[in-house]
Amino acid sequence: MQTALTQVVLFCRAGFERECAGEMQELAANQGVYGYPQFEPASGYVLFICTEPGGAYKLIHSLPWQQPVFTRQWAACLPTLGAVPKQDRVGWLVQAMADFPQGGEVWVEAPDSEQGGQLQTLCRKLTPPLASALRKAGKLSEKRNLKQPRLYVAWLTEQQVVVGLAKPANAAPWPQGIMRLKFPAGAPSRSTLKLDEAWRFFLSAEEQQSWLQPGMTAVDLGAAPGGWTWQLAHQHFRVTAVDNGPMDEALMESGLVKHRQEDGFTYVPERPVDWMVCDIADKPSRSIDLMARWFEQGWCRFSVFNLKLPMQKRLAAYQQCREVFESRMQAAGLQVEMRWRQLYHDREEITAFVRLLD
Numbered sequence: 001m002q003t004a005l006t007q008v009v010l011f012c013r014a015g016f017e018r019e020c021a022g023e024m025q026e027l028a029a030n031q032g033v034y035g036y037p038q039f040e041p042a043s044g045y046v047l048f049i050c051t052e053p054g055g056a057y058k059l060i061h062s063l064p065w066q067q068p069v070f071t072r073q074w075a076a077c078l079p080t081l082g083a084v085p086k087q088d089r090v091g092w093l094v095q096a097m098a099d100f101p102q103g104g105e106v107w108v109e110a111p112d113s114e115q116g117g118q119l120q121t122l123c124r125k126l127t128p129p130l131a132s133a134l135r136k137a138g139k140l141s142e143k144r145n146l147k148q149p150r151l152y153v154a155w156l157t158e159q160q161v162v163v164g165l166a167k168p169a170n171a172a173p174w175p176q177g178i179m180r181l182k183f184p185a186g187a188p189s190r191s192t193l194k195l196d197e198a199w200r201f202f203l204s205a206e207e208q209q210s211w212l213q214p215g216m217t218a219v220d221l222g223a224a225p226g227g228w229t230w231q232l233a234h235q236h237f238r239v240t241a242v243d244n245g246p247m248d249e250a251l252m253e254s255g256l257v258k259h260r261q262e263d264g265f266t267y268v269p270e271r272p273v274d275w276m277v278c279d280i281a282d283k284p285s286r287s288i289d290l291m292a293r294w295f296e297q298g299w300c301r302f303s304v305f306n307l308k309l310p311m312q313k314r315l316a317a318y319q320q321c322r323e324v325f326e327s328r329m330q331a332a333g334l335q336v337e338m339r340w341r342q343l344y345h346d347r348e349e350i351t352a353f354v355r356l357l358d
């Protein structure tokens with residue numbers, strides 16, 4: 001069965017197919033899995049065709065799902081199926097999965113793109129009857145079981161469907177790989193969701209408990225109007241918000257926030273802080289230089305920051321920034337852990353979490 005899965009379907013932010021494809025080709029090669037990507041611009045997905053039998057299955061089991069920055073969701077799939085007959089979609093899909101092992105859940109989804117949006121309703125409607133037909137055929141466990149494979153259907157276009165398998169423990173736990181968050185009442189800007197998502201994505205529940213503790217100190221560079229500062233204050237941090245722009249008045253009344261109307265690139269903290277976060281949109285090379293300086297100077301132990309990607313060569317820009325940061329930490333004799341991701345709430349940017357190791 002594993003060798004029949006010849007490709008990996010990857011979901012990404014629409015418009016970032018090239019980055020998703022290029023990155024996966026490199027990461028796969030590092031795992032000894034070779035192949036080539038196929039994609040249409042703005043489609044929100046990439047097909048990574050593996051050149052050796054078993055490659056697709058190996059890839060989704062050996063590469064940690066959080067590692068690719070530009071991939072939101074994945075599954076190892078059979079070759080692309082043509083249009084599914086409208087009169088019996090369920091029967092046809094059950095037939096297509098005839099050789100699969102029993103799954104512990106079934107997911108039917110479309111990419112997060114303009115075209116994919118039109119297929120979402122169909123995916124939602126199809127899931128319950130498909131689940132019961134698969135159960136009847138012995139292909140789906142009675143109860144949801146995350147130890148068994150996830151049976152996966154990706155409705156890519158009207159005419160193209162792929163069916164495959166994913167390992168629940170090594171795939172995004174959210175539909176389409178998107179962590180949907182509720183906007184918190186009282187937060188001053190939608191940007192607040194970026195820091196919320198970053199913490200939830202990068203930190204396990206235990207890490208959140210030990211690394212986000214009341215009483216910690218933080219600097220928020222490029223803070224106005226205060227969405228990220230709101231998140232920091234919500235954790236009962238004492239926050240210095242650095243921005244020439246105005247901060248939200250209600251947030252300032254909390255008493256937890258000091259506002260410094262200064263340039264974030266030249267601001268020097270009075271004393272080191274636990275966290276530095278930065279949402280300034282600037283050239284990636286300038287931003288990464290600032291982030292590296294904070295760690296070199298010992299001004300913070302933890303950071304979440306954004307890198308705004310240029311219009312062209314976005315994958316190269318990210319890789320270059322990462323290398324610069326890593327080599328500066330090495331030169332300074334600092335050991336850090338870095339995690340990167342294009343989060344759902346990121347648009348033209350990516351987010352990094354950095355932690356100084358003890």
Ligand SMILES: C[S@@+](CC[C@H](N)C(=O)[O-])C[C@H]1O[C@@H](n2cnc3c(N)ncnc32)[C@H](O)[C@@H]1O
Pocket residue numbers: 188189190191192221222223224225226227228229242243244245262263264265279280281
């Ligand atoms: C995307 S907004 C930040 C939104 C904020 N994180 C929030 O959640 O409300 C970017 C901010 O960076 C600020 N900014 C731009 N260049 C800056 C600089 N050199 N120093 C400090 N702030 C800067 C802008 O004034 C703007 O308020």
